[in-house]
Amino acid sequence: MRTVLVTGPGGAGRTTVAAATALAAARRGTRVTLLTPDRLPGDLAGVTVRRIDAAAHFRAELLAFQDRAGAALDLLGASRLDAEELTELPGAEQFALLSAVREAAAEEPGLLVVDLPPADRALATLALPEQLRRYLRRLLPPERQAARSLRPVLAQLAGVPMPAQWLYETAARWDLELAAVQAVIEDPGTTVRLVAEPGPAATDALRTARLGLAVHGLALDAVVANRLLPAETPDPWLAGLVAQQRKHLAELADDYPAVWEVAHLGRDPRGDDDLELLGPGSGPDGPPAAAPRWTVTDRLDQDDVLVWSLPLPGAVKDGLALVRRGDELLLTVGPFRRIVPLPSALRRCTVTGAGLHDGVLEIRCAPDPGLWPRGG
Template identity: 65%
Template sequence: MRTLLITGPGGSGRTTTAAATALTAAREGARTLLLGTDRTDTIGPVLGGGTAPGLTVRHIDPDADFRTDLAALQNRAASALDLLGASRLEPEEIAPLPGAEELATLRALRDAALAEDAYDLVVVDLPPTPRALSLLALPEELRRYLRRLLPPERQAARALRPMLGRLAGVPMPAEWLYEAAARLDLQLAAVEAVLADRATVVRLVAEPGPAGADAVRTAALGLALRGLRTDALVATRVLPESEADGWLAGPVAQQRKTLDEWQESYAVHPVAHLGRDPRGTDDLTALAVPGAGTKPGGATRWPVEDRLADDGVLVWHVPLPGARRDALDLIRRGDEIVVTAGPFRRVVPLPSALRRCTVAGAALREGELRIRFRPDPELWPRTR
């Protein structure tokens, strides 16, 4: 099963492109699931009530998911709530908190992966790019927080927890808390596996022009830091070249310049401006948006180059297209390295070989961060 994650700046035609892509794929014979992630159903109006054989449309309901999760949490913590004299929340008084939409989207991705025999392709209409990048970072970050706050190895000493609690004078975390953390970790790991799968790709959508070009550069940097691959860039609302000599000459020239720049880095698919907002299957077909494609996706590799014989260092290559030196920062913290590139940050575990080294320097060249590591004599295996 392939997963196609579609995102772009707000107002770029992201939802329209997702619907047109899913419609094309279904007509090509792929059993396709189209997931809408907006709180309001924006895909329904775009499709205009139309569909195609093999196309399933599902709108994620974060409110219902949040109420279900909170009710389950209250049931598992019933004894603790009763001890504290806390009253339970009723379903009708529960309103979703910030982040409920992101968690509901991750759950939908996991559920779609579990139902892989039911679909050949899952098309996900992600939120606008800034929120989409935060959402895609969420599984890894939440798992890291869980491991720091509730290390799994501490649960192994469950028989000692009552005694440790008496010695420390404070209550130890209850077993149900570890069990809940373990369940959440498994769910997040399943989503991480979907994002890292070679059958998962990100497709960017943007309107060619200065604002679209800036948005694409920012998105490319954020996706690269997360190791996610982009299979194509859909350029929306492209004006016809026949208007190059008319009153639209300026916008046409601007679009042409942006498209030429994008062609150097992406497989660009221009989508003509219909002169109206596309509505219904006929308009979506007229856009001629490509289907799923076959370009492999998943997480990109950050290879470690062995230059010990020549320079006495190992070099870690981290692709960061569009990164600027003045907006780049590195911090080594134990067996992790914190990479900050523009508005994005990621904490990455070091490969095992690099954990026995010290950082010897770094350089940004041709859109790639190259971090040099020198073996630590105290930790590196000695040769005879």
């Protein structure tokens, strides 16, 4: 299964490009599912369209949680909430999107196209499964479930109530669901497509988004330069806008390996015929782009170190911070932060330094002599 995640700066036409991408693949005979929270500009004949309804998802999840935790809520004397009085809280949109991705991927369409929110929110959403699973493992370690039969005894000894079984069961269910959507996000067949109208603000936003994708190990397959004005126009005012677009389009071509141009229709797209005209680039049927690889290089014979190389295009030294905590690395790059487990070989090493060279962060690690014994 291929998955194409469509995002970009706000107002750049993400939903239209996502719809055009899905329709183009369906016209080539691919079984396509499109996820979107918005109204589409066409019927998308041949595409299975699923609308992401954050409010409905929030109500269903909260009511289900009330049912599972019913005994605890009754013990506390809690007054249960009715569906009619529930309105979604901040964050409901992200969880509804992730749930929709998991459910759609389980049906294994040939192509899954996901209409994501603007890039900053999209990156935060895509990072959620990994982050939340880490929190669950720390707060409710799975290995402690083995002691559930001893909980009544432990509660008496400690003088405080032990976590109820339903809490562990809920955490386990959440972990399974998060793992399923994380698998889709990290799958080699998943790529991100950035949509933007060429211009100074879009150029900066795309650079930030590209850096965020690299930090989270996501593959960028193309930048879609959307709503391009005609290259030739007799109108001097319009000619100025065209010149600005072309200038930034040339910069995009220099910075990104694949830039797909989509012409402005001169009107808002309406219907499948218009969407067919907007089908960007060669579509998603070819091999997916590869995500930036984080690799460990053995230099034990030369410098007596191991080097962990992290491609971070667009990163600058002033925005970098590294902290090792146990077997994890806390990585801060500009506005992005990620906590990642160290490769197994580096857990037996000490970090001796790091440097940023041509968009690649190299972390130097010296083997701990006590853990890397060498023959005499």
